[in-house]
Amino acid sequence: MSQSSPLASVDKARLEQTYPDIFKRSPLKRMQTVAIVAALVGLFLFGMMWLGFSFEKLATGISRLGVIIGLMFPPTPGHLLPLYLKGLAETLAIALLGTMLAAVVAFPLAFIAAKNVVAQRAIHFLSRRFLDTIRGVDTLIWALIFINVVGLGPFAGILAVAMSDIGSFGKLFSEAIETADTKPIDGVTSTGGSTLHQIRFGIVPQVLPVILSQVLYYFESNTRSATVIGIVGAGGIGLYLSNEISQQNWDRVAFLIIMILITVAIIDWCSSRLRFAIIGRRAVI
């Protein structure tokens, strides 16, 4: 091997001839890359200017932030710990019920939106756009709208979380259904099964683990969004958080943030364990 080392026979001219792209990228391509990067950076700088970034502002902001962070230690709940715990329980309740409600509503919707179940272009298109529209509205906006409908409190939060998740679930579930293997469906059809039988025994067993894992994943991310939903008055720990920030009780703010972090970490751990148990470690994205 070592005698016939390729290094001995390196011939730059021949290499250049074999791989012309690597040795001499066309100037046009090079210009293209430079232009794209320049445009991106230019837009970034323009945006900084237009949005009012300035060094003094950042400097004063950072020094003030330093003061705030200094005041955060040691984090303490004061005498409000029971209240905070109740807020946290409320947050978890919002996330759980919102996710479940969304899953229950989105499950049938997803079959309608799946190309291989309802082979009707118009219905497919309309249901997909409908789900997109729901998804385009942020949870906080839904929360504001539902506060007008059912009043302040966690119930509005549950409905808001459910609403924005219906869009995501509908899309994800219908994609899972569309990628389902057709053979079990053919099998059910060959024994004389109706459409409903095909769905129940051909599709559902295939998609259920995927759907369960997605629901769990969303429960996890909804725990995060349910912590802030209280900022607009829709229940949960966010209400206390925004109150304490506006009253500048920074030690309590820090305590609340730590509470949120620990809760999210626990939920993360539990749900990833459950997801592994449901669909196996390898399949988890």
Next chain:
Amino acid sequence: MTSHIYRLPDEQTAALLSHYGAAVAAKRRRALLFAVALALCTALAAWGGEVDLQKLSDGLPRFWSYLYDILPKLRLSHFGADFAEWFWNWDGWLWLLAETLLVAYVGTFLGATIGFVLCFFASANLMKNAVARALVRRSLEFCRTVPEIVFALLFVYALGLGPVPGVLAIAIHTVGALGKQYAEVVENIDMNPVEGVRATGGSWVEQIRFAVVPQVLSNVVSYTLLRFEINVRGASVMGFVGAGGIGKELLGSIRQFYYSDVSAILLMIIATVVIIDLLTERLRHHLLGIEGRR
């Protein structure tokens, strides 16, 4: 139909059937257990979340009437005038939307740049120092777990109202989210090119520049585009806490019951989000297509 197929002796069939029955029963038991646990959690959550079906049944008609109220009163005979009245402040809203997009863009750019630098320190295959790696990973986790609105609230306090705190909040969240995704991409690269560069005497930075970056670039860009899309949504509500963009206008019109304004602004936000969605999806498919062909 089954009669002509070779049949197992009865005792074997019985054994198999009892196994099958046991398996099915075990599965049913597990499903039942799961259902009971879920029902318990739901009941507990419903109690804690003050779920009130009475409230819902009272509220549901109000929801539909609210949806009806926010729809503009368009008459066919005066369509032009009605439409103009519906979008009476369209140029103002367009500017605010542009500001929202810029907040998302600048935040994504800033966060992606920092996240890109940090991801190499968080990848096990490039960063051999376990302490430094754990440190970077934990800080990325922190950035990603604290909701961006909370950062925005803090920054509004420190920097004053306006889009700057919104940009910083989005940037921090983006650092956490993208840093993790980038690191996962980097951990899955082919290490042979890296060894090749190291064999020629390349430094750590040169190894990354010439052996790692070319491998991960298309995935990195794809994740960044996806994050930009998410950040546009996030930037649209930054205004709720006074951190710039169209959110403040939306909050005002919802709180003060300017019904037709609500639908006009919502429609503009949805249209923007959908357009960004489509554009980034096309770009991503284009990029990943290039990747696939290589």
